[in-house]
Amino acid sequence: MKPHLIPCLAGALLLSACASTTPTTSAVPTAATLEAAMADAERSVAAGEADKAYTILRNAGTRFPAEKAPWVQIAQLKFDRGVYGDAITNALEALQRDPNDRQGNSIVAVAGLRLSTKAVADLSQQNNLAGPLRTEAQQLATLLRNTLGEDVLVPVKGAKPPVKKPVTNGAKPPKVANQTTSADPFGALK
Incomplete structure (x- = not known):
C-alpha cells in the first residue's frame, strides 16, 4: 500500500466511526x-x-x-x-x-x-341508485331498523319522533321489494 493512502484511510475510518456513534433524534x-x-x-x-x-x-x-x-x-x-x-x-x-x-x-x-x-x-x-344496489340498500336499511328498533332511520325535520319497535334477536329481516322509484334514497326507509 502506498504511504500517502494511509492517512486518507485513517481519516475516512475516523469520520465513519463518528457518524455511526452519533445518536439520532x-x-x-x-x-x-x-x-x-x-x-x-x-x-x-x-x-x-x-x-x-x-x-x-x-x-x-x-x-x-x-x-x-x-x-x-x-x-x-x-x-x-x-x-x-x-x-x-x-x-x-x-x-x-x-x-x-x-x-x-x-x-x-x-x-x-x-x-x-x-x-x-x-x-x-x-340518479344511479337503482336495481340490485337499491334493493340491497333497502334490505340493509330494514336490518338496521330491526336492529335499532326504529321505524325510521333518518327522521324528517319537524316530524313526530318515531315509535320504537321491539328488537328481534336473531330474526332475519324481511326482504324489501323495490317499492318506490323516487330519487330519494331514504324514501323506502321511512
Missing part, C-alpha cells in the same frame, strides 16, 4: 412506557397538535405491537375529525389485537354507516 420523543406515550398524545391533542399526537401513537403502536390502545386512540381521533376511512383502518388494527374491543367495533360500525350514507346520497343525486 426525532422531532417526536419516544416514550418509555405505553402510559407515557398515551399521556404525551393526550397533551398534544389538548395543545391542538393532532399530527404530533398521531406520530406519538404510531410510534407507541410500533414499540408495543401487542397493545390495542394506540390504535383505538388514533381511530377515535380520526373519527372525531370526520376522517372515517382512516378511523376504520386504525380501529381494525385495534381489533386485530382484541376482536371484542367495544370502542373499536363501534368506530368501524358508525364510521362505515356514515361513509355508506354519504355514498348512497351521492348516488341518489346522480
Whole structure:
C-alpha cells in the first residue's frame, strides 16, 4: 500500500466511526412506557397538535405491537375529525389485537354507516341508485331498523319522533321489494 493512502484511510475510518456513534433524534420523543406515550398524545391533542399526537401513537403502536390502545386512540381521533376511512383502518388494527374491543367495533360500525350514507346520497343525486344496489340498500336499511328498533332511520325535520319497535334477536329481516322509484334514497326507509 502506498504511504500517502494511509492517512486518507485513517481519516475516512475516523469520520465513519463518528457518524455511526452519533445518536439520532426525532422531532417526536419516544416514550418509555405505553402510559407515557398515551399521556404525551393526550397533551398534544389538548395543545391542538393532532399530527404530533398521531406520530406519538404510531410510534407507541410500533414499540408495543401487542397493545390495542394506540390504535383505538388514533381511530377515535380520526373519527372525531370526520376522517372515517382512516378511523376504520386504525380501529381494525385495534381489533386485530382484541376482536371484542367495544370502542373499536363501534368506530368501524358508525364510521362505515356514515361513509355508506354519504355514498348512497351521492348516488341518489346522480340518479344511479337503482336495481340490485337499491334493493340491497333497502334490505340493509330494514336490518338496521330491526336492529335499532326504529321505524325510521333518518327522521324528517319537524316530524313526530318515531315509535320504537321491539328488537328481534336473531330474526332475519324481511326482504324489501323495490317499492318506490323516487330519487330519494331514504324514501323506502321511512
